[in-house]
Every structure is written in C-alpha cells, then in structure tokens.
Amino acid sequence: MMRKQTPWLALALLTLAPAALAQKTKVDAPPKKLYCWNENGQRVCSDALPPEAVNYAREEISAKSGLRTGEVNRTLTAEERAQAAAEAAQRALDKAAEDTRRRTDQAMLMSYRTEDDLRRVFNERTAIVDNNVQTARYNVASLREGLISLLQTAGDRELSERPVSAEMTQNIRLRHAELVRQRQLQASFESQRGELDIEIEDILQRYRTMKGSLPADSAPAATTP
Template identity: 50%
Template structure:
C-alpha cells in the first residue's frame, strides 16, 4: 500500500518502509522525499503533483539517500540552458581550433624570425592596399570638388546647374563615401594585424619554451 506522510527523522523513514512493503520486497523499493506546501513529505511513491519537484531518493533497505533529483526546469530555464550549452559548444570549438592553429604555427616556423617574416609579408600587402585606397579617396574628393565648383560658378553666373551635373555630383559623393568606408575598414585590419603578430609571438614563444622543457625533462 502506498503511503505519504510528513517526515522529521531518519527513524520515520524506516517505519514507513516497514509499513509500506513486505520484508522480501524492501530491497527493491525506494522512498522519496520532497517539499510540499513548505513541509518535507516522504512516501514510497510519487504523486502526480510531486513528479516535477526536487526530491531525494532513499534505499528502502538501508534508509540511506541514493540520489538527488532536481526540479524540472521551466520553459524559460530550458531555453536559457540550451542557449548556454550552445555557447559553451561554440567556445569549445573555438578553443580547439585555436589549439590546432597554435600547433600548426609551431610546426610551420622553425624560428621566431620566420614567424615575423610571414607576418611582415601580410603587413606589406595591407600597407600597399591602404596606400592605394588613400590615393583613390583623394582623387575622388578632388573630382567632387571640381564638380561642386562648376555648379557654384553656374549659379553665380545665373545659369542652371542642370540635372546631368547634379546627378554626377550625387554619384561622385556616394562613391567617395563608399571608398572612405572601405579605407576605414582597411585601416582597422592593418591595426589588428599588429595585435595578431604580438599575440602569435607570445603563443609561439610559450609553446617553444614548453617544448624545450619537455625535451629537457625527457
């Protein structure tokens, strides 16, 4: 017969065991304790109202706790847990990818000078790209200034600016803004590569030091 009652001591658990099942079945049974309306309640079966509650499971044979089951998560908590799990998974993947890159870097460059030389090649390409973009922006700016000057002269002379000239000014201005945005992004990338080099050198030297320590110890 199933029973549910408030429990205060470990002795009450054993009393519940004795009353709940024959001796030969005691070893196979479990007892459950959970909170209900602020009271600690125990029984040899879980009512429907307690299925999602946090509970402790006990061995009916020994009266010792055998498991702790947390309460069921709410929909919001499940969504948050899933989001956190995905964040952790992506972080682990990023860490693994970084470790693989570090190993590849250590194997690819025999010395720190080799690593610096590889970065300098990339830096030289970016420097040339930035320089070319700066020239393009300056050329586009001068073209726009020339068109604006022509439009101003037409107005001063009482002549219409004309739709063709107005369209050309708008197009030149839009292209100037586009090229300025490209240049700004290129400058960001150029600054970032210096940080990448510093970080790569730090990792490279740390790995080489660890490798030397392993070889010395072996």
C-alpha cells in the same frame, strides 16, 4: 458416497480480496505534495497545480513532512529559448576555436625553428592589407578633389545665374556616394591592419612562451623550403 464440500475458503478469499486490493492501492498511491509559486507578487500554495501556473517557477513540498522535495524552473519564453540556444552554440564555437588554437600552436612549434621564420609567414598578409589601405586612401583623395571641383563649377554657375544641368547634379550625387563608400572601405582596411598587428603580436608572444617552455634538446627541426 462423497460429501459435498462447502466453499468457505473461496468465500473468504472473495471477501478479503477487495480489502486487500484497496490496501494495495492505498500503499501504491503517490505521496501527496503541495505546489508553491509566486503569482502577482504573492506566494501561492496548493495541492493541485492550476493550468495557469504550469509555466511558473515552483517548489514541490511533501504534504506529510513539510519538506521541499523538488523545484521546477519556469518555462522559458521563445526569445529566451532562442537566446539559450545561441549561447550554447557560441560556447561550442569557443571550444572549437580553443581546440584549433592548441593544435595550431603545436603545428607552429613543429614548423618554425626561429621567430624570423614565423614572421615571414605574415609578410604576405601584411603587404596585402597595406596595399588595400593605400589604394583606399588614394581613391578617397581623388574622389574628394573631383567632388570639390564639381561643386565649385556648380556654385559658379549658380552665382552667375546659369542653371546647373541635371547631368552635373547626378554626377555630384554619384561621386559623393562613391566617396562615402571609399571612406568606409578605408576605415575597414585600416581597422584590419590594426587587428593584424595585434594578431601577429599575440602569436609571437605565444610562440616565445612555448619555445621558452621547451627543453633545450627538444627544439623543432628546421623545415626544408
């Protein structure tokens, strides 16, 4: 006849299980830390981060060792995020422009044997801008003379106590507005002309530098027109 075994081992395991589980939970629990931030000019530290301080810059400090374990920057405002995005985009554009410039420099060396060959590339652009400048200057001078004539006529009519017609008043206004526009165009074209001179000189300087750095036997071959 078999004896019935007392489940002492099972009872022991059941007794120890909660303690072991508690010990494991204690071991696995994340280490406590303090949060420190500035609020209204005062340094504040707490073992819990209140909702109003979530967006503040803060330090994280180990409650056990007292050493700093981390740092969190403050949350950027919408304007600051937009500014950061714009700056990142500008950096990308600058890098792309620099890459394009390097490729352009290499192509320039391969395409133009002499500086005179390179200068001829700019002749057409220079001629177009010069023509725009001269046309704007002519238009400004012409409009100015016409406006002076109209103003003199209107002044003579007023001095002789004759009314200035609505049509003449409108013509004076329109001619003045067009004169202002043509002056703006003239200033823009003259600015473009100055910038073009700077651009040409910069490219020529780069070309001379690159040509000077090439070995004598590696000069680019002349291109066939």
